[in-house]
Amino acid sequence: xISNKDYSSILLGSITSRETQIRPKNKELRSYREEWxxxxxxxxxxxxxASANFDRKMAAAFSLELEREVxxxxxxxxxxxxx
Amino acid sequence: xxxxxxxxxxxxxxxxxxxxxxxxVIPAFDIIVHRFKxxxxxxxxxxxxxxxxxxxxxQETFLRVYKSRQSYKRIAKxxxxxxxxxxxxxxxxxxxxxxxxxxxxxxxxxxxxxxAFDIEDTTILxxxxxxxxxxxxxxxxxxxxxxxxxxxxxxLRDIQQLSYEEISDITDxxxxxxxxxINRARQQLQETIGNYVYSETI
Numbered sequence: 001x002i003s004n005k006d007y008s009s010i011l012l013g014s015i016t017s018r019e020t021q022i023r024p025k026n027k028e029l030r031s032y033r034e035e036w037x038x039x040x041x042x043x044x045x046x047x048x049x050a051s052a053n054f055d056r057k058m059a060a061a062f063s064l065e066l067e068r069e070v071x072x073x074x075x076x077x078x079x080x081x082x083x
Numbered sequence: 084x085x086x087x088x089x090x091x092x093x094x095x096x097x098x099x100x101x102x103x104x105x106x107x108v109i110p111a112f113d114i115i116v117h118r119f120k121x122x123x124x125x126x127x128x129x130x131x132x133x134x135x136x137x138x139x140x141x142q143e144t145f146l147r148v149y150k151s152r153q154s155y156k157r158i159a160k161x162x163x164x165x166x167x168x169x170x171x172x173x174x175x176x177x178x179x180x181x182x183x184x185x186x187x188x189x190x191x192x193x194x195x196x197x198x199a200f201d202i203e204d205t206t207i208l209x210x211x212x213x214x215x216x217x218x219x220x221x222x223x224x225x226x227x228x229x230x231x232x233x234x235x236x237x238x239l240r241d242i243q244q245l246s247y248e249e250i251s252d253i254t255d256x257x258x259x260x261x262x263x264x265i266n267r268a269r270q271q272l273q274e275t276i277g278n279y280v281y282s283e284t285i
Contacts, residue, residue: 038269041222041276042241044215048128050120054138058116061142065149066109 097161225275233268
């Protein structure tokens, strides 16, 4: 014979396991939702792109850098020869 | 020395193009700039909030890439190496800017094309569009208010879509710390903009 106590514990157990199956823990569900929302929103932020002028400015800066490099190399060669 | 033509360079992996640059093939630099300029712009904008400063920073990053080209080793992905340079420059610049913090989330006045939050139909501003617009504005604000470590981790992960491993290399931080920073950054963003995202989606 099953006592009231035993019966209620069996019943409680079955309810708990059924609830777990049907309804995910609220905390887990909430944190999953939050993560998804933020990740999705971040991916939707407008993509910032370089302007049309960027290539021109970059090319100018790079040619200055190349000139500087050539000057330095030449100076190094002259310096080496003079010694 | 420029024996490799541009068409061939375009077919190469980032790392092979970099090797060509190390060997003195100057057009390889243009290929690298072309491949990374928008990615870097999107990343560095989160530090500058201004297109002009951002472009200066992107430009400086590429010049550093060129100057330090011989120090790149193929053990790392080229993108990881470039992001590391960009991040270091951004941090230096950001520290300077923090001293005179005048951040505005509104459109960047230096760029007339920066109309990122414009709503297409001005006559019927649907609730959903308004909600999304507000969420985006709040999100940009919240992102700017995160602490530096959290911001760089979440920008690299959720905006630049880099792997945890790459972020770990770029920030020189253990992978566990990177994951924890990303999670905490997401939580903080959620708390800050919760009213906008959460209240109307449930």
